[in-house]
Amino acid sequence: MTKKKPTILVVNDDGITAPGIKVLIEEMQKIGHVVVVAPDSPQSGMGHAITIGRPLRLDRIDLYEGVEMYKCSGTPVDCVKLAVNKIFKGRKPDVCVSGINHGLNHSINVLYSGTMSAAVEGAIEGIPSIGFSLDNFDYDADFSHCRSYLVSITKQVLANGLPKGSLLNVNFPKDEAKGIKICRQAGGHYVEEFDERVDPRDRDYYWMTGRFELEDRGEDTDSYALSKGYVAIVPTQFDMTAHHVIPELNSWGFDS
Template structure:
């Protein structure tokens, strides 16, 4: 009998988030599941880690299932570090993060706690996938994407994710019958046009509220934003080597040692 894979499940919306609970139930059909997730929401934390304060982890039981679960007082990246170094007896065969409440396509991958957990696992040489649904509501309907999460996960386990790469998977907010399929994409060139809403509290102290508008500057039809806008699930291979290799030759012409 083939041994079930060990799957680490985490997220950034917190251990009680419906998206995480959905992901756990799907992974229970595939492998042996251990959950290490933040004890409170950690959205947009990027790749922050805790170095100047203590970390706490507690075994918890949120709902029925064979999985072992732990809440962590730290960030999503902390959760993966703690899982690999303290909780698990061996490295997992796969790490899955999500299902995030909200898009992590395009530039959002930089800020995403969901993807930072997946990237941290990738740094540890653990195949990893971040899953996100383009619906920020806490009552978001994950039912239409369950089959696709399972399909992508099984394919990753069977084929292997390329070395030093993690997968960023985003689902459009659509009924199942309107999802047109899965597209392998590149990250769209897009940005946030940000504004700060300046306000004054009752004590007269000024404070700021960050607002902004997402602007897609990329007209390509091979991007994650195009795929999502046209009813497809986007899968973007993400690397954590941030070197701009194509610029090295140009920079060497600067003759910095002369």
């Protein structure tokens, strides 16, 4: 008896025409039936935003041969929600993969990332989900060294599943990887600066700039693994409860 091919939902935040999603689609076609729902324009840095103040558009397009594809006018999270409710009609794909993002989503970036938020939404829906990102912001970035890892990691998730409430955050180094490291998320933050300017109508406006500061020097983090040339896999969850703080708060005597 022929084994049924898995159904794979592919999403991203760089937009449906981004080179990164093309590579992801090509590799997922080696594994199963691919359905793509992606934003019709770049949505980087959208985090877990959803569209509630305007209607959403979802249009079927023929961009790559043999691939069921839809462009969405909303955010990456909107793409997942519409896919589950309107394309799969309540059925669940076997896996949701997001990316490949042009730029890393390590450390604190996971909170801002539309790529990872789409994968988080997949996990919320009960779908085993993975976010993929590459340490290269260039539009014409070289994704060739990511291809075999995309397939092997996705196959492992399909074979083994993921614990409820969890997903994988996978970041690739810019060049050929030495292998895979299972890591924790590094501690870091952005030091923002706002370049203040004046428009032709004499109104102030701002361009946000800044730099990432890594505070965590541990050798078991995603940032460290990437700096040494490894693919960093961080098991991630959307339960943001600080469980270790609960005993401390219980000692404060709120009842009194």
